[in-house]
Amino acid sequence: MAAGTRRQTKKSSIRLADIARETGYSLATVSKALNGRADVSEETRQAINTVLRKYGYSRKATTGKKQKLIEIVFQDFDNVWALEVMRGAIREAKLHDLSVITTEGGDRQHPDSTWIDNMLRRQIAGAILVFSNLTRIEQNKLHSRGIPFVLFDPFGDPDPATLSVQADNWTGGVIATRHLLALGHKRIGIITGPEEMMCSKARLDGYTSALAEHGIPADPELITEGDFTTPGGYAQAISLLENPHRPTAIFAGSDLQAMGVYEAARQLGLRIPEDLSVVGFDDVQTASFLGPALTTVKQPLQDMARASVRMLVEALTTDDVLQPHVIMPTSLVVRNSTQQLDE
Known part of the structure; x- marks a missing residue:
């Protein structure tokens, strides 16, 4: 050879x-x-x-106007979840003398149809796509101009050739459900995210796996599909809690949905955690300020955003990204919204 x-x-x-x-x-x-x-x-x-x-690993030149700007593409930028992502990205970008701009539009599967051409005119250095992905033609447009992109919490299973950052959603679902089981809860409701999203499926799989460990079959009446929003969490919680054989605990697939659960419980005269234990997912900044403070699974959103920026910088300055697919650990943050079930 x-x-x-x-x-x-x-x-x-x-x-x-x-x-x-x-x-x-x-x-x-x-x-x-x-x-x-x-x-x-x-x-x-x-x-x-x-x-x-x-190992023959060389760095690319970093000169040029486009090297100073990173663009983050959100479906919408109207909640604290998106703010957490932005905070992490801005802090990391500052270390590399980069600025961050945002674009809002499109849906969870794809940015707005006009985004790719507008982005090319802005001469950005790289892009972070929250949830969504690009068509092969759009990817080729970026590759031909040397513009890397990272999928943040990808909607589906990312292509092996595409840079991606996500959390360990399956483990998050497991530890949330195990926590409630350890407190004596057996009728545990879950409000998932959109069923077609990879993170929603993983969290639901973690939930059912934890139940199976205790010999508890998943009850379809306790599984509802939300949309990761507070109004969606409220609507699904109402449907769960108005059931005569209601759950004693709810695992909400996001903190925003958990906020909706809080409002549903309030309207139905249920106390948290005395009458209903609640676990969220994300640990956004406001979770600890709810009344009571929310027990939740910490998804390290700021760390994920910082890792996404570092991957872009590495793609811009080297021929290869050494760690093209990052899966960050999740952990349980126990606060006051869960307690031992009184038999």
């Missing part, structure tokens, strides 16, 4: 974990060094760069 071929093979197969293992540094340190973070010593940076050169 020719030397050039060997180098290309190594280059295409090297990953972040390989660099960390060979240098002895953590994944976080390697990522910081690759992204030019100031909190990495020059000695560490040189050691990591030496290994990168060994």
